[in-house]
Amino acid sequence: MKTLRPILMAVGVLCALMGLLWIGQGLGYVHWPQSSFMLDQRPWADRGAFLAAFGLALILVARRIRR
Numbered sequence: 906m907k908t909l910r911p912i913l914m915a916v917g918v919l920c921a922l923m924g925l926l927w928i929g930q931g932l933g934y935v936h937w938p939q940s941s942f943m944l945d946q947r948p949w950a951d952r953g954a955f956l957a958a959f960g961l962a963l964i965l966v967a968r969r970i971r972r
Contacts, residue, residue: 906915907972908947908960909967909970910967910972911967913964914968916930916941917960917962917966918964919955920956920959920960920963921940921957921964923956923957924952924954924957924958924960925953927957928950929953930946930953931946931947931948931949931950932950
């Protein structure tokens with residue numbers, strides 16, 4: 906159980922940051938090159954919101970694990 910907490914925290918932070926990046930791209934704050942596959946903005950914002958919420962949930966679960 907000791908090694909599970911840092912792994913969940915790291916994965917949760919990475920998911921949350923990636924989700925925030927996708928939300929920013931979907932809202933037009935992050936601009937990708939024209940050759941990128943991320944040009945369709947609305948679905949990426951929705952996926953980013955799900956990924957960010959999943960990452961935050963992982964962080965909360967990891968915090969409840971005893972040290």
